Amino acid sequence: MxxxxxxxxxxxxxxxxxxxxxxxxxxxxxxxxxxxxxxxxxxxxxxxxxxxxxxxxxxxxxxxxxxxxxxxxxxxxxxxxxxxxxxxxxxxxxxxxxxxxxxxxxxxxxxxxxxxxxxxxxxxxxxxxxxxxxxxxxxxxxxxxxxxxxxxxxxxxxxxxxxxxxxxxxxxxxxxxxMAVRTGSWELASMRDRPELAPLxxxxxxxxxxxxxxxxxxxxxxxxxxxxxxxxxxxxxxxxxxxxxxxxxxxxxxxxxxxxxxxxxxxxxxxxxxxxxxxxxxxxxxxxxxxxxxxxxxxxxxxxxxxxxxxxxxxxxxxxxxxxxxxxxxxxxxxxxxxxxxxxxxxxxxxxxxxxxxxxxxxxxxxxxxxxxxxxxxxxxxxxxxxxxxxxxxxxxxxxxxxxxxxxxxxxxxxxxxxxxxxxxxxxxxxxxxxxxxxxxxxxxxxxxxxxxxxxxxxxxxxxxxxxxxxxxxxxxxxxxxxxxxxxxxxxxxWGGAATPVALSSLGMLHVALTLLALGAAGWLWRKARRGGLRRAVTWDCGYAAPTPRMQYTAGSFSSIINEWFASILRPERHEHRPEGLLPVSASFTEHTPETVLERIVMPAGRVVMRVSTAARGLQHGRVQSYLLYLLIGLAALAVLVVLGGGS
Amino acid sequence: MILIFNLTFRLALWLLLAPLLPGVINKVKAWVAGRRGAPMFQLYYDLAKQWRKGVVMSTLASPGFIAGPAVAWAAVTGAAMLMPLGPAGGALSFRGDVLLLVYLLALARFCTAWAAMETGSAFEGMGAAREVSYAVLAEAAIIAAVLSLSVQTGSVSLITMLSPSAGAGAVLLAAGLFAVLLSENCRVPFDDPNTHLELTMIHEAMILDHSGPPLAAILHGASVKLLLFAVLLVQAVLPMRELSPLAAAGALAAGVLTVTLSVGLVESLMARLAFRRVTLLLTTAFLLCLFALLVAWKGGAK
Structure with missing residues (x-):
C-alpha cells in the first residue's frame, strides 16, 4: 500500500x-x-x-x-x-x-x-x-x-x-x-556495534x-x-x-x-x-x-x-x-x-x-x-x-x-x-x-x-x-x-514494548474543557456587553485630548526592559540625541540589534582570512626568476627534510 | 455524577470566596493607618456595580478587547480548579498537572496584555510591557519552586507535591513564593494597586480603558489569582497530610488568612520599590526558591 x-x-x-x-x-x-x-x-x-x-x-x-x-x-x-x-x-x-x-x-x-x-x-x-x-x-x-x-x-x-x-x-x-571508508559501503543502516565510528x-x-x-x-x-x-x-x-x-x-x-x-x-x-x-x-x-x-x-x-x-x-x-x-x-x-x-x-x-x-x-x-x-x-x-x-x-x-x-x-x-x-x-x-x-x-x-x-x-x-x-x-x-x-x-x-504512562488523555480533555469554558465566557461577556449598551469612544489614555498613532508604544519600547537584561550579549547599537536646554528643539533615539555573532565574530574572522590570503597572493606576480627561486628553496627544504628524516 | 457535584462545589467556593481577600487586605491597611476603611465586602459591591454598567470601548479596539479578559478569567478559574484543597484533595489530578497550572496563568497573562494593547494607548502598552517582562523572572522562580517541591516529594502531580514534610527548605520556599505572590498579583512593593500615577503602575495601567462587565471579569479574575497563590503557598509549606481532615481544613483557612494579613501588613509598612529594584527583588525570590531546591535535594539524599 x-x-x-x-x-x-x-x-x-x-x-x-x-x-x-x-x-x-x-x-x-x-x-x-x-x-x-x-x-x-x-x-x-x-x-x-x-x-x-x-x-x-x-x-x-x-x-x-x-x-x-x-x-x-x-x-x-x-x-x-x-x-x-x-x-x-x-x-x-x-x-x-x-x-x-x-x-x-x-x-x-x-x-x-x-x-x-x-x-x-x-x-x-x-x-x-x-x-x-x-x-x-x-x-x-x-x-x-x-x-x-x-x-x-x-x-x-x-x-x-x-x-x-x-x-x-x-x-x-x-x-x-x-563512514563509507570505514564501513566499506555507502549504504546507511544501524551501526551501533562499531564503536570506532563514534567520533564521526x-x-x-x-x-x-x-x-x-x-x-x-x-x-x-x-x-x-x-x-x-x-x-x-x-x-x-x-x-x-x-x-x-x-x-x-x-x-x-x-x-x-x-x-x-x-x-x-x-x-x-x-x-x-x-x-x-x-x-x-x-x-x-x-x-x-x-x-x-x-x-x-x-x-x-x-x-x-x-x-x-x-x-x-x-x-x-x-x-x-x-x-x-x-x-x-x-x-x-x-x-x-x-x-x-x-x-x-x-x-x-x-x-x-x-x-x-x-x-x-x-x-x-x-x-x-x-x-x-x-x-x-x-x-x-x-x-x-x-x-x-x-x-x-x-x-x-x-x-x-x-x-x-x-x-x-x-x-x-x-x-x-x-x-x-x-x-x-x-x-x-x-x-x-x-x-x-x-x-x-x-x-x-x-x-x-x-x-x-x-x-x-x-x-x-x-x-x-x-x-x-x-x-x-x-x-x-x-x-x-x-x-x-x-x-x-x-x-x-x-524503549519499545513497555508503555510509558503519560496523562495525555487527561491533558487533552482538560484542553477541550478549557476551550469550551473560554469560548463560553467570551461569548457570554460579549453578549452582556452588547446588551448593556456598548459605546465607542476615543481611547481614554488618562484623558489625553488628541492621541495620535505616533504616541503608541512601539516594538522597541515594548521590549526595552528585557533587551536591557541581555544587552551584554545582544550588543545593541544605540544612537541618542538627548533634549538639551530649556526649550529643546530636537531629540532622537534609535536602537538596532545587529547580527551579533555574524558581525562581531564571523566577519572579523573572515577579514583576517582575507588579509592573510591577500598577503599570500603577493607571492604570485609572474616573474620567472622568483619562481625559480621558490623551486630552489622548495628543493632545499625537501633535501633538509630527507637528510633529517633519514636518520630516524 | 459525584465528580460533577465535586467540581461545581469547588467552582462555587473559589468564585465566591476569592473577592474576600482584597477586602481583608484593605481592612488591614485601614486598621494600620488608623482608619475605619471600606467594608470587607467592598469588592463584591464593586463587582455587582460594574456588572450592571454599560461598556465604553475604544474606537480602535477589536472584539479581543472583551474576549481577552474573558479568556484570562477562564484560564485563571481553570488553574484554580486544578489546585487541590487540603483534605478535600484534587478533583482533576494527573501527572504533570502542575505545569498546566503554571502555563494557564501564562495564558491569562497573554490575554490581559493582549487586551491592553488593543487601545493603542501608550500607558497601557507600558503596563503590558512591564507585566510580561517581570513575569519572566517570576516564571523562573515558580519553576524552581515547583522543582523543589517535586524533588522533595518525588512526584510531578500537585496532589502529592503539595503535602511536603516541613523542613528548613519550607522557610526559604515560603519567602520565595511570597515574593512571587506579591509580584504576580501586583501588590506593593512591586506595584501599587492604589496609585494614581499611571507611569508607576503595572497591572492597573493595563486596564485603564476597561469598564463595565469586562472590568468586573478582570477584577474578579485577579482576586481568584490572589487566592490561588495564597492556597498554593500555604499548601507548599504546611505539612497538612499529617493532620486530621478537620484540622487540615482549619490550617488551610488559617494559613490563607495569615498570607492575606501579611500582604496587608507589607502593603502598609513598605513603599513601592523603584522599577530598577523590582528586578533585584525578583532575582532574590528566584534564588530563595533555588536554595529551597538545593535543601530539598540534600534532604532527600539522606
Missing part, C-alpha cells in the same frame, strides 16, 4: 517540475498529488509501524537506488508533505504570474525541486544519494530565496545562505565519506547543526528567512531546518555515540532556546523576528534530543523517551505554527509592502483572518494551553522533571534546563504580545497600514489548514501520540 502512494508522490512531483513553466494549474495539481501521496504513505507508516523498503536496479552515481520509510522518516515526511502542499497553494496567490512575470515559473520549478529533493533525503538510505539530494535541495532553496534578486539585501542573504550551506555540506561530505558524530553535529540553525551556527538563518518570499520562509523554517534535526536524530540513532554527545547537544539546545528568543525580542523586522524564533524552537527540540542521548548513556533511562517524544512532537508543532506565522506575516507584507513593525498597526480591522490566524499561531508558539506548542513543551518538561527525580548526574543538567525552558516560554510570550500588539492592534502607524487589504482565498485557505493542525494536536494529543512513540522507538528500540 505504501509503494503506490510513494510512486504517486514521486510521479506527481516530477510531473509538476515538467509542467511548471507552461501550465501552472497542472503544476499545482502535481504538487498536491505528490503531497497527498507523501502524506498518505507517512500516515500509513506511522499508524502501523510498518517499515517499507525498496531496492531498484537503477543506479545513480554507481550506487543502486535504495529507499526506506520507517516511522522516524515518516514523521518528517508528513510535515514536508503538508507544508509543501499548503505552501504551493499559498504561493499561487502570493507569487502569482501577473505580479512577477519573470520569476513565477522559476518559483514553481524550484518549489517542486525543493520538495522532491527533501523527500529523497528523507527516504534514501544511501550516503551518496543523501548528499546529492541535500545539495540539490540547497540549490533549489537558494534560487527560491533569491527570487526577488533585484534587491541587494536579497542577494546578500542568498550568498550567505549558500556559503553557510556549503560549509555544512563540506562537514557532511567528510562525515559520509569517512561531531562532524554530523557541525554539518546538521549548521543546517538546523543552532545558536552559534545560525548566522545565515535570519537574513535568509527574512528576505525570502514568505511561503519560502515558511518551508525553509518549517521543513528545511528540520532536515538538520532529521539528520541528527537519524544518525544519533544509528551510530554509536561519544559519551559527551548528549550533554553537548542539550547545552547547545538550551543556549539556542534562550538566546534565540532574546535576539528575537530585539528585532524590528517582523520576518527576522520570526526567524530568530526558529532558533529558539530548534533549541527546544534539541533539548529533547540531548536529554534522550543522556538517558541512553545512563542505561536507557525511561525519561529519555519522554524527552525525545516531546522533541519530535515539537518538530511537527514548530513546522505547523511557524509556517502559519510566516504565511500570516507574508499576508501582511503582501498587503502593506513593509516588514517594519514600526510602520504597521491596527491591521485587525482590515485583515481579520490574518490577524486571528496570526494570534492563533502566537498562542501556539508561546507554548500556551490549549494549543499544540504546550503539549510538546509539557512532554519535554516531564522528561526533565523525571531526569531530576532520577537523581543521577543528569539532574544537574535537567534542573537548569527546566528553569531556562520556563524562562524561554515567558520570553516568547513577551515577544508575541509585542508582535501582535504592534502589528495588528491599536491604530495604523502609516498610510500603507491604513490601506491594507485582506489576502485572497488561496492564502487564507493555506493558513486555515495549518491553524487547524495546531488546534487538532492541542485538543486531541492522544491521536498523535502513538505515531510519535513509534518514531521514538525506531530511534532506540530498547
Amino acid at each position: 505504501i509503494k503506490p502512494l510513494i510512486t504517486i508522490s514521486g510521479v506527481g512531483m516530477l510531473a509538476s517540475i515538467l509542467a511548471a513553466a507552461r501550465a501552472p494549474r497542472l503544476w499545482l495539481g502535481g504538487v498536491l498529488a505528490g503531497a497527498a501521496g507523501g502524506l498518505g504513505a507517512a500516515v500509513l507508516a506511522l499508524s502501523t509501524g510498518f517499515v517499507w523498503e525498496w531496492r531498484s536496479e537503477l543506479t545513480i552515481g554507481g550506487e543502486a537506488v535504495h529507499l526506506r520509510l520507517d516511522a522516524l522518516s515518516a514523521l518528517f515526511l508528513a510535515l514536508l508533505s503538508l507544508i509543501g502542499g499548503a505552501g504551493a497553494v499559498y504561493g499561487r496567490e502570493y507569487w502569482d504570474g501577473r505580479a512577477h512575470p519573470r520569476s513565477a515559473w522559476s518559483e514553481r520549478v524550484c518549489w517542486s525541486a525543493l520538495v522532491l529533493c527533501l523527500g529523497v533525503v528523507l527516504l534514501t538510505v544511501n550516503g551518496l544519494h543523501f548528499l546529492i539530494a541535500l545539495e540539490l535541495s540547497t540549490l533549489s532553496a537558494y534560487f527560491l530565496v533569491t527570487l526577488d534578486r533585484q534587491r541587494s539585501e536579497v542577494r546578500a542573504a542568498g550568498w550567505l545562505y549558500l556559503a553557510a550551506s556549503h560549509a555544512a555540506t563540506l562537514c557532511l561530505l567528510a562525515f559520509f565519506t569517512l 558524530f561531531w562532524l554530523a553535529l557541525a554539518g546538521f547543526g549548521l543546517k538546523a540553525g543552532l545558536f552559534p551556527l545560525h548566522i545565515w538563518l535570519p537574513s535568509a528567512h527574512a528576505n525570502a518570499p514568505s511561503h519560502v520562509s515558511a518551508i525553509l523554517s518549517g521543513v528545511t531546518l528540520k532536515i538538520g534535526i532529521y539528520g541528527l536524530v537519524r544518525f544519533s540513532g544509528w551510530l554509536p555515540m561519544p559519551p559527551q554527545a548528549g550533554w553537548v547537544v542539550a547545552f547547545l539546545g538550551v543556549s539556542s532556546a534562550v538566546l534565540g528568543v532574546a535576539f528575537a525580542l530585539g528585532q524590528h523586522d517582523l520576518k527576522r523576528l520570526l526567524a530568530y524564533h526558529s532558533v529558539e524552537n530548534i533549541g527546544i527540540i534539541l533539548i529533547g534530543l540531548g536529554f534522550a542521548l543522556v538517558a541512553m548513556g545512563q542505561g536507557n533511562a525511561r525519561w529519555g523517551r519522554l524527552a525525545l517524544a516531546g522533541g519530535l512532537l515539537h518538530v511537527w508543532n514548530h513546522g505547523l505554527f511557524k509556517s502559519l506565522l510566516f504565511f500570516a506575516a507574508g499576508s501582511v507584507l503582501h498587503a502593506t509592502g513593509t516588514r517594519e513593525m514600526s510602520r504597521l498597526g491596527g491591521l485587525w480591522r482590515l485583515m481579520p483572518w490574518t490577524a486571528s490566524l496570526f494570534a492563533l499561531g502566537a498562542v501556539a508558539i508561546s507554548g500556551l494551553p490549549p494549543l499544540n506548542g504546550f503539549v510538546s513543551e509539557w512532554l519535554v518538561y516531564l522528561g526533565l522533571f523525571d531526569a531530576t527525580l532520577a537523581r543521577g548526574s543528569s539532574a544537574w543538567a535537567a534542573i537548569p534546563a527546566a528553569i531556562l525552558l520556563g524562562v524561554t516560554g515567558a520570553l516568547a510570550l513577551a515577544c508575541f504580545v509585542k508582535v501582535c500588539g504592534v502589528v495588528f492592534l491599536g491604530a495604523p502607524r502609516s498610510r500603507a497600514a491604513a490601506d491594507a487589504r485582506e489576502s485572497g482565498p488561496a492564502m487564507r485557505g493555506a493558513m486555515l489548514v495549518l491553524g487547524a493542525g495546531c488546534v487538532a494536536i492541542g485538543l486531541a494529543p492522544v491521536l498523535f501520540w502513538p505515531a510519535v512513540l513509534r518514531a521514538v522507538d525506531v530511534w532506540n528500540p530498547v
Whole structure:
C-alpha cells in the first residue's frame, strides 16, 4: 500500500517540475498529488509501524537506488508533505504570474525541486544519494530565496545562505565519506556495534547543526528567512531546518555515540532556546523576528534530543523517551505554527509592502483572518494551553522533571534546563504580545497600514489548514501520540514494548474543557456587553485630548526592559540625541540589534582570512626568476627534510 | 455524577470566596493607618456595580478587547480548579498537572496584555510591557519552586507535591513564593494597586480603558489569582497530610488568612520599590526558591 502512494508522490512531483513553466494549474495539481501521496504513505507508516523498503536496479552515481520509510522518516515526511502542499497553494496567490512575470515559473520549478529533493533525503538510505539530494535541495532553496534578486539585501542573504550551506555540506561530505571508508559501503543502516565510528558524530553535529540553525551556527538563518518570499520562509523554517534535526536524530540513532554527545547537544539546545528568543525580542523586522524564533524552537527540540542521548548513556533511562517524544512532537508543532506565522506575516507584507513593525498597526480591522490566524499561531508558539506548542513543551518538561527525580548526574543538567525552558516560554510570550500588539492592534502607524487589504482565498485557505493542525494536536494529543512513540522507538528500540504512562488523555480533555469554558465566557461577556449598551469612544489614555498613532508604544519600547537584561550579549547599537536646554528643539533615539555573532565574530574572522590570503597572493606576480627561486628553496627544504628524516 | 457535584462545589467556593481577600487586605491597611476603611465586602459591591454598567470601548479596539479578559478569567478559574484543597484533595489530578497550572496563568497573562494593547494607548502598552517582562523572572522562580517541591516529594502531580514534610527548605520556599505572590498579583512593593500615577503602575495601567462587565471579569479574575497563590503557598509549606481532615481544613483557612494579613501588613509598612529594584527583588525570590531546591535535594539524599 505504501509503494503506490510513494510512486504517486514521486510521479506527481516530477510531473509538476515538467509542467511548471507552461501550465501552472497542472503544476499545482502535481504538487498536491505528490503531497497527498507523501502524506498518505507517512500516515500509513506511522499508524502501523510498518517499515517499507525498496531496492531498484537503477543506479545513480554507481550506487543502486535504495529507499526506506520507517516511522522516524515518516514523521518528517508528513510535515514536508503538508507544508509543501499548503505552501504551493499559498504561493499561487502570493507569487502569482501577473505580479512577477519573470520569476513565477522559476518559483514553481524550484518549489517542486525543493520538495522532491527533501523527500529523497528523507527516504534514501544511501550516503551518496543523501548528499546529492541535500545539495540539490540547497540549490533549489537558494534560487527560491533569491527570487526577488533585484534587491541587494536579497542577494546578500542568498550568498550567505549558500556559503553557510556549503560549509555544512563540506562537514557532511567528510562525515559520509569517512563512514563509507570505514564501513566499506555507502549504504546507511544501524551501526551501533562499531564503536570506532563514534567520533564521526561531531562532524554530523557541525554539518546538521549548521543546517538546523543552532545558536552559534545560525548566522545565515535570519537574513535568509527574512528576505525570502514568505511561503519560502515558511518551508525553509518549517521543513528545511528540520532536515538538520532529521539528520541528527537519524544518525544519533544509528551510530554509536561519544559519551559527551548528549550533554553537548542539550547545552547547545538550551543556549539556542534562550538566546534565540532574546535576539528575537530585539528585532524590528517582523520576518527576522520570526526567524530568530526558529532558533529558539530548534533549541527546544534539541533539548529533547540531548536529554534522550543522556538517558541512553545512563542505561536507557525511561525519561529519555519522554524527552525525545516531546522533541519530535515539537518538530511537527514548530513546522505547523511557524509556517502559519510566516504565511500570516507574508499576508501582511503582501498587503502593506513593509516588514517594519514600526510602520504597521491596527491591521485587525482590515485583515481579520490574518490577524486571528496570526494570534492563533502566537498562542501556539508561546507554548500556551490549549494549543499544540504546550503539549510538546509539557512532554519535554516531564522528561526533565523525571531526569531530576532520577537523581543521577543528569539532574544537574535537567534542573537548569527546566528553569531556562520556563524562562524561554515567558520570553516568547513577551515577544508575541509585542508582535501582535504592534502589528495588528491599536491604530495604523502609516498610510500603507491604513490601506491594507485582506489576502485572497488561496492564502487564507493555506493558513486555515495549518491553524487547524495546531488546534487538532492541542485538543486531541492522544491521536498523535502513538505515531510519535513509534518514531521514538525506531530511534532506540530498547524503549519499545513497555508503555510509558503519560496523562495525555487527561491533558487533552482538560484542553477541550478549557476551550469550551473560554469560548463560553467570551461569548457570554460579549453578549452582556452588547446588551448593556456598548459605546465607542476615543481611547481614554488618562484623558489625553488628541492621541495620535505616533504616541503608541512601539516594538522597541515594548521590549526595552528585557533587551536591557541581555544587552551584554545582544550588543545593541544605540544612537541618542538627548533634549538639551530649556526649550529643546530636537531629540532622537534609535536602537538596532545587529547580527551579533555574524558581525562581531564571523566577519572579523573572515577579514583576517582575507588579509592573510591577500598577503599570500603577493607571492604570485609572474616573474620567472622568483619562481625559480621558490623551486630552489622548495628543493632545499625537501633535501633538509630527507637528510633529517633519514636518520630516524 | 459525584465528580460533577465535586467540581461545581469547588467552582462555587473559589468564585465566591476569592473577592474576600482584597477586602481583608484593605481592612488591614485601614486598621494600620488608623482608619475605619471600606467594608470587607467592598469588592463584591464593586463587582455587582460594574456588572450592571454599560461598556465604553475604544474606537480602535477589536472584539479581543472583551474576549481577552474573558479568556484570562477562564484560564485563571481553570488553574484554580486544578489546585487541590487540603483534605478535600484534587478533583482533576494527573501527572504533570502542575505545569498546566503554571502555563494557564501564562495564558491569562497573554490575554490581559493582549487586551491592553488593543487601545493603542501608550500607558497601557507600558503596563503590558512591564507585566510580561517581570513575569519572566517570576516564571523562573515558580519553576524552581515547583522543582523543589517535586524533588522533595518525588512526584510531578500537585496532589502529592503539595503535602511536603516541613523542613528548613519550607522557610526559604515560603519567602520565595511570597515574593512571587506579591509580584504576580501586583501588590506593593512591586506595584501599587492604589496609585494614581499611571507611569508607576503595572497591572492597573493595563486596564485603564476597561469598564463595565469586562472590568468586573478582570477584577474578579485577579482576586481568584490572589487566592490561588495564597492556597498554593500555604499548601507548599504546611505539612497538612499529617493532620486530621478537620484540622487540615482549619490550617488551610488559617494559613490563607495569615498570607492575606501579611500582604496587608507589607502593603502598609513598605513603599513601592523603584522599577530598577523590582528586578533585584525578583532575582532574590528566584534564588530563595533555588536554595529551597538545593535543601530539598540534600534532604532527600539522606
